Amino acid sequence: MAEALAHAPSVHNTRPWRLAGDGRVFELRVDARRRLTATDPDDRELRISCGAALLNVSLALAVGGRRSLVGLLPDPTSPGLVATLRPAEHMAPTPEETALHAAIPLRRSHRLPFADRPVSGSHRMLLRRAAETEGVWLHAVHEPAERRRLRALLTTAHRRQWADPGFRAEWERWTGRPDGEPYGVRADAGGAPPQHNDVWMVRDFTHGTPPADGAPAAGHDPEPLLLVIGTSTDLPTAHLRAGMALQRVLLTATALGLATSVISAPTEVRETRAALARMYGPGVHAQVLVRVGHAARPEPGPDAGTPDRPWRGPALARTGPDADRP
Ligand SMILES: Cc1cc2nc3c(=O)[nH]c(=O)nc-3n(C[C@H](O)[C@H](O)[C@H](O)COP(=O)(O)O)c2cc1C
Numbered sequence: 001m002a003e004a005l006a007h008a009p010s011v012h013n014t015r016p017w018r019l020a021g022d023g024r025v026f027e028l029r030v031d032a033r034r035r036l037t038a039t040d041p042d043d044r045e046l047r048i049s050c051g052a053a054l055l056n057v058s059l060a061l062a063v064g065g066r067r068s069l070v071g072l073l074p075d076p077t078s079p080g081l082v083a084t085l086r087p088a089e090h091m092a093p094t095p096e097e098t099a100l101h102a103a104i105p106l107r108r109s110h111r112l113p114f115a116d117r118p119v120s121g122s123h124r125m126l127l128r129r130a131a132e133t134e135g136v137w138l139h140a141v142h143e144p145a146e147r148r149r150l151r152a153l154l155t156t157a158h159r160r161q162w163a164d165p166g167f168r169a170e171w172e173r174w175t176g177r178p179d180g181e182p183y184g185v186r187a188d189a190g191g192a193p194p195q196h197n198d199v200w201m202v203r204d205f206t207h208g209t210p211p212a213d214g215a216p217a218a219g220h221d222p223e224p225l226l227l228v229i230g231t232s233t234d235l236p237t238a239h240l241r242a243g244m245a246l247q248r249v250l251l252t253a254t255a256l257g258l259a260t261s262v263i264s265a266p267t268e269v270r271e272t273r274a275a276l277a278r279m280y281g282p283g284v285h286a287q288v289l290v291r292v293g294h295a296a297r298p299e300p301g302p303d304a305g306t307p308d309r310p311w312r313g314p315a316l317a318r319t320g321p322d323a324d325r326p
Pocket of ligand 1: 007008009010011012013045046048049052107108109110111184185189203261262263264265288
């Protein structure tokens with residue numbers, strides 16, 4: 001379970017959680033020392049990160065042969081208590097749970113350009129189904145005009161954040177970390193410094209560190225599959241659900257042999273998040289964007305990679321109307 005937690009994605013790799021348990025009940029609590037008060041003043045992304053961790057823990061219980069009863073924010077008098085998991089009846093894991101659990105240590109944020117190869121229709125369908133399993137909305141952005149608007153929002157958000165001393169201070173503190181540190185984003189996890197032609201990768205996690213000898217330059221990123229993950233309310237429980245959905249989508253992609261990275265600047269900046277609300281309507285609260293594609297080269301870092309035998313998804317997906325259509 002500790003292993004599953006250690007591999008969960010989190011904003012700036014802050015890992016803002018603590019897990020304690022006595023075998024009858026596990027409690028996931030916020031570690032307030034790792035809040036990002038400038039980047040994430042409302043703790044929305046902290047809760048998304050905790051939701052991702054929660055999914056990993058429940059998958060670890062599932063492959064151990066136990067269902068779990070999950071309670072989200074179960075005690076209003078204890079706001080730091082994010083969730084409880086109570087191991088329930090014994091049951092063999094499903095093939096999907098086994099595949100997603102196996103993907104936990106293989107998943108990595110892939111910030112390098114993708115190969116020029118589209119994500120197939122059947123894979124797109126499985127990614128949407130993954131989000132919907134958690135009751136969360138997932139939208140694939142195909143329309144050129146919509147992609148242009150999102151690109152413009154990303155650029156605006158990036159500029160606003162870069163002009164904000166509070167954001168910059170947290171950026172300095174949590175990114176560009178040396179190898180071997182458990183928290184924060186390592187300099188080499190950024191792939192290569194963003195280039196002027198990078199459309200979706202504007203954050204420079206490398207702190208200007210030149211790529212190691214033989215490592216690729218950023219180069220041109222062909223149009224990736226771009227997903228918007230959203231919820232019908234903006235309540236704290238919705239943020240946890242969004243995190244569970246985000247992680248289910250990322251693990252599903254990894255199990256299918258796809259690579260992913262999260263894009264959150266447009267949902268972090270108040271002004272651009274409000275623009276997203278106007279784009280998608282009052283019933284959708286955009287929580288995070290995800291970039292998906294086929295890795296052109298492996299992401300640096302231990303254990304990163306794709307499964308030996310990528311999961312093919314449940315049979316129903318392969319017989320669906322647009323199965324195998326790119
Ligand atoms: C809520 C949230 C927001 C994130 N925002 C970004 C982002 O804007 N850009 C990015 O490259 N990675 C982003 N990430 C990915 C984290 O940086 C990453 O999960 C963390 O550094 C751990 O690395 P790993 O995903 O390779 O395990 C985000 C992750 C979460 C959960």
